[in-house]
Amino acid sequence: MAFFSESIGISDSTFQIIRDLIHFKTGIYFENDKKDLLADKLSNRVLENGFTNFTDYYFKLKYEDSDTEWKELINCITVNETYFWREFDQINVIVNHLIPDLFENQKRSKIRIWSAACSTGEEPLTLAMAINEAGYFDKYSIQILASDASTNVINRAKSGLYKDRSFRNIPEDIKNKYFTKIDFQWKIDTEIHNKVDWFIKNLKNQNEFSFLYSSDIILCRNVFIYFSDEAIKEIVNTFYDKMPQLAYLFVGISESLLKLKTRFELIEKNNTFLYIKNEQ
Template sequence: MLSFEPEIPMSEEEFRLIRDLIYSHCGLFFEPDSTYLLEKRLAKRVLLHQLSGFRDYYHFLKYNRKKDQELSDIMDILTTNETYFFRESFQLRAFTDEIIPEIREAKLKAGDRTLRIWSAGCSSGEEPYTIAMLLLDMGGFSGWNVEIVGTDISQRVIQQARKGLYGKSSFRVTDDSYIRRYFTEQDGMYRVGDKVRELVTISHLNLLDCSRIALLGRMDLIFCRNVIIYFDQLARKTVIESFYRTLKDGGYLLLGHSESLMNISTAFTLKHLKNDMVYQKPLAGAVGGRS
């Protein structure tokens, strides 16, 4: 039997209303030529709630008592969550070979044995679990309090991350030795082992929710890769300012290979490492960097 997408037209005004409401909620920005995309992805929600069209759906999103749940649900529909283990290997080499040794040495000198890393926009969890495996492989953190916090706005992928169960597509660049050491096979899939999971906490978080971000506490390093490309300039600035406040002095911000802080922030120093270029929050009293 053929399956057809429901056809519910979205006017330009309805597009602007819904687009702006989504933007104010989470910072996701849709260009004017995205009307068809929103129309196609949200038409089923209009039918689900037995509404007559997108104007009624806008009022549902704005005023219905279930509006918060609906906004949470459509984040799963509107966000792209394609990822895999050990993504952007050159940056991960910078992490293991240059950044972490520097952070560890500075902390040992200060008598501090804590390491806190935030994977912002962690999707289904491959990134924070990758970070945990890399740290376990490095060693040198016995007796330390190591915490990796993965957050995402999509409840669906958060549930996937908490289950820690992955299919073959997640391992497209993963060396077999990692699978043997850190995963157990289960019904044709692979479950993350307890040794890795013990280092990782997965939480739901909207990156525009500054008050919730403040509750995370200070971080030594933030991964936010291929996330801010979905935001407009104002939302990017808001998120990067939150990252700056959250990072400890001297902490690092790692963005995706196609992302930069150009025209967003000059508060960070652009640091040229052997394996990659990364952003660092200057030490207290130091002059800010360039973007």
């Protein structure tokens, strides 16, 4: 594959139609001041397709509706920053409060937890390790599902291999227990890795893997910061419509759904905020 590092200029009008098309397809919204950023991120795609300008690239995206090109585009525009034990207070609430309550008080026979923008997998694997530490895999039936729109990150998640930057927050004893060093990377324990099922799913395509929405707990963390309010509302409404009568949603700690006036109720548990659907 050829690799170009040149950035091609983009006119205001072409920026707007590409930005709107990307928004429609992914929910990700590039504000006007992000024009150069978008041009930098997509210049290689324009050149690799044999074009010299963004207008031709726009026509390909719009009228050929090429799945392959959309996958490449999503790989280029998404921000995949993540690490193990990120915003761990939320994971603690899931493990120490929500899971025991769902099984013991609500009498669920099995539960599903979905990490809906999982990037390279550190989030669902953190959950799997924490659940294992609590001894719940032997006691309860818990399914962990993980998805992302980017094919690159899901392929990396499936490999189970991680570099040092993923470990900036994980306790040393957990790292030593669940990872083995292989050259310059760390491989996660196979049993823990096998606790997670991986999917490539764009949150704007609500029909893709629609069973995921029946999850009892959804983590959709640190992704809505890139979306328009309109897209967040559409996605959160779908979560609400399809989740069970009692269910929980987590967004990143710097994100809030309050101004969007969704049907989820914001509650606080152990100094952590989460959203609850409670129609029991």
